[in-house]
Amino acid sequence: MKKVVRVAAGQGFWGDDLDAPRRQVEGGPIDYLMLDYLAEVTMSILQKQKERDPAMGYARDFVGAMESVLPAVTTRGVKVIANAGGVNPPACAAAVKAVAEKSGAAGKLIIGVVTGDDLLGRLDDLIAAGHPLSNMDTGEPLSTVRDRVLSANAYIGSVPIVEALAKGANVVITGRSTDTALTMAPLRHEFGWGASSWDQLAAGIVAGHIIECGAQCSGGNCLYDWRSIPDLANVGYPLVEAKADGSFVVTKHPHTGGRVSVPTVTEQLVYEMGDPHAYITPDVIADFTSIRLAQDGENRVLVSGIKGKPPTDKLKVSIAYRSGFKAVGTLVYAWPDALEKAELADRVLRERLDRLGLRFDHILTEYVGANATHGRLAGDQRDAPEVQLRFGVRGSDKAAVERFTREIAPLVLNGPPSVTGFAGGRPKVEEIVAYWPALIDKSVVQTRVELVQ
Amino acid sequence: MKVRLVDIAHARSGDKGDTANVGVIAYKPEWYEVLRDALTKQRVADHFRGMIAGAVERFELPNLNALNFLLHGALDGGGTLSLKTDAQGKVYSTALLRMVIDVPDTEAKRLQLPAAP
Numbered sequence: 001m002k003k004v005v006r007v008a009a010g011q012g013f014w015g016d017d018l019d020a021p022r023r024q025v026e027g028g029p030i031d032y033l034m035l036d037y038l039a040e041v042t043m044s045i046l047q048k049q050k051e052r053d054p055a056m057g058y059a060r061d062f063v064g065a066m067e068s069v070l071p072a073v074t075t076r077g078v079k080v081i082a083n084a085g086g087v088n089p090p091a092c093a094a095a096v097k098a099v100a101e102k103s104g105a106a107g108k109l110i111i112g113v114v115t116g117d118d119l120l121g122r123l124d125d126l127i128a129a130g131h132p133l134s135n136m137d138t139g140e141p142l143s144t145v146r147d148r149v150l151s152a153n154a155y156i157g158s159v160p161i162v163e164a165l166a167k168g169a170n171v172v173i174t175g176r177s178t179d180t181a182l183t184m185a186p187l188r189h190e191f192g193w194g195a196s197s198w199d200q201l202a203a204g205i206v207a208g209h210i211i212e213c214g215a216q217c218s219g220g221n222c223l224y225d226w227r228s229i230p231d232l233a234n235v236g237y238p239l240v241e242a243k244a245d246g247s248f249v250v251t252k253h254p255h256t257g258g259r260v261s262v263p264t265v266t267e268q269l270v271y272e273m274g275d276p277h278a279y280i281t282p283d284v285i286a287d288f289t290s291i292r293l294a295q296d297g298e299n300r301v302l303v304s305g306i307k308g309k310p311p312t313d314k315l316k317v318s319i320a321y322r323s324g325f326k327a328v329g330t331l332v333y334a335w336p337d338a339l340e341k342a343e344l345a346d347r348v349l350r351e352r353l354d355r356l357g358l359r360f361d362h363i364l365t366e367y368v369g370a371n372a373t374h375g376r377l378a379g380d381q382r383d384a385p386e387v388q389l390r391f392g393v394r395g396s397d398k399a400a401v402e403r404f405t406r407e408i409a410p411l412v413l414n415g416p417p418s419v420t421g422f423a424g425g426r427p428k429v430e431e432i433v434a435y436w437p438a439l440i441d442k443s444v445v446q447t448r449v450e451l452v453q
Numbered sequence: 454m455k456v457r458l459v460d461i462a463h464a465r466s467g468d469k470g471d472t473a474n475v476g477v478i479a480y481k482p483e484w485y486e487v488l489r490d491a492l493t494k495q496r497v498a499d500h501f502r503g504m505i506a507g508a509v510e511r512f513e514l515p516n517l518n519a520l521n522f523l524l525h526g527a528l529d530g531g532g533t534l535s536l537k538t539d540a541q542g543k544v545y546s547t548a549l550l551r552m553v554i555d556v557p558d559t560e561a562k563r564l565q566l567p568a569a570p
Contacts, residue, residue, distance in 0.1 A: 040532060041532060041533055137470050137471065221465070223463045223464065223465065223546070223547070224463040224478075224480075263463065263478070266478050266517050266518075266519060267463065267464075267465040267476070267478065268465070269476075269517060270464075270465055270474070270476020270477075270478065270514070270517070270519055270521055271465050271466075271467045271474075271476065272467035272468065272469060272474060273467075273474050273476055273512075273521050274469060274474065274523065275510075275512060276512050276514050276521055277512070288514065288517075289513075289514050289515070289516055290516065291516055291517065292516060293516075293517070323533075323534065326534075326536060328536060362529075362530075362536065363536075364529060364536035364537065366537065366538055368538060372537075372538040372539070373538060373539050373544045373547075373548065374544070374547070374548045374551065375503070375504045375548070376503065376504070377500070377504075377548050377551045378551075390538060392536030393536075394534070394536055432533050432534055433533055434532065434533055434534050435470065435531075435532045435533070437470065
């Protein structure tokens with residue numbers, strides 16, 4: 001057994017720095033590269049792509065990332081774990097295989113493909129069998145939006161990834177794995193942690209939570225002493241050096257920018273946190289109030305003491321459904337009385353929409369520069385040098401939203417004065433794909449692992 | 454003595470659906486008790502009154518010198534439904550740090566808290 005296993009994060013979301021995976025395998029020794037591509041609504045975007053082309057439906061960035069790290073995988077034994085498979089892990093594996101063959105690395109990749117999380121084709125059967133898939137926030141049964149559902153995926157844990165690694169995979173591609181399982185699974189595999197090694201499994205989850213957002217734990221988006229954080233242009237993405245007992249060090253490669261310190265790691269620990277006593281995952285419930293942090297040299301934070309307990313018998317399901325249309329238009333008003341002018345424009349616009357007979361489920365006006373982010377807490381901004389009127393509408397009637405987008409530009413000539421900033425043109429109408437979180441019995445979700453050589 | 458939260462704590466926030474979370478972290482371990490005592494659920498709910506539609510939940514993390522708040526109904530529906538600039542609640546963190554708290558003079562002196570300007 002290795003004494004220390006290094007897992008590096010190379011991607012915090014789909015759209016993250018394209019060069020980070022390569023920098024992670026070239027910047028220093030690592031055993032695993034972990035790439036997280038999936039946010040709450042990503043699956044629905046991928047599902048739409050798959051509907052247009054059955055060979056799509058995965059995070060295409062991953063194919064480029066694999067190309068850039070292939071030498072490290074084939075010659076140095078670095079293994080890659082990614083939830084890039086989206087709603088089509090087999091197609092993702094085929095694309096990676098094609099790239100490997102083109103690069104002369106054919107036969108050197110063993111790709112483990114994890115499926116079974118996709119419940120879209122089973123929804124009617126599941127509902128009929130007594131699984132209401134009720135919305136965790138509102139309690140409504142899924143049947144109320146069933147005909148508008150675009151994608152439905154269970155969040156799956158570490159077990160199938162561990163299985164793929166045990167079968168010899170050096171690249172593991174999953175669909176809707178939890179972000180944290182991508183980090184915990186290789187540690188569980190290497191250290192042989194059992195299904196009830198609660199504290200170790202929880203430690204792996206905490207390690208995953210710390211690095212799953214990429215550089216957000218190593219100096220990115222860090223408020224603490226932000227001016228002094230060095231060389232963000234060359235920010236080092238994080239990695240963990242883990243031991244069998246579950247303790248680990250968060251660090252980054254030498255000669256990179258950013259910072260790994262107790263404050264940078266603490267900020268990431270509280271990010272998107274719910275009840276800290278119960279961070280629920282398919283494998284284990286981690287207790288964030290048990291985490292101990294200590295600076296362990298420059299850009300090194302030791303994490304230890306983590307406690308875990310058995311998980312529930314449910315899996316969370318991420319469901320996406322069509323939920324109407326929206327558009328947001330903006331105009332900029334300049335001093336003097338910038339805010340007052342923007343407020344008048346808002347009233348004029350609302351009256352015009354009303355006269356046109358346009359009805360929306362929701363209209364939201366914000367004054368960027370005055371109250372958009374901090375509301376009334378920002379205080380009096382009557383003397384602001386400029387204010388952006390940001391006017392958004394949402395509704396089920398696409399034509400009404402479309403019509404609204406034509407009402408912004410006229411305000412430049414027929415509304416309040418000192419207005420500019422319409423160079424971007426008419427606002428775009430977007431279809432809203434909303435998120436429906438639900439729970440389902442673990443027993444109905446069976447994952448499968450296939451190897452592609 | 455009046456103390457600005459922004460002078461004694463840092464924070465990060467994120468989202469889960471229509472709920473924003475704000476984790477607020479004391480700059481010094483000995484200042485955690487100041488946060489713990491001043492930032493009651495009620496105080497935070499009052500701070501955000503009119504800005505959030507739902508209730509506030511509060512959790513203590515003494516191990517991290519931090520508190521975590523869940524602000525329900527803070528994101529205009531959240532995710533893709535939201536029309537807000539801050540649809541993902543990324544800057545509720547600094548909105549919380551605008552709070553000014555009252556600390557007894559002796560306590561403020563003992564803990565060497567910076568006074569609000």
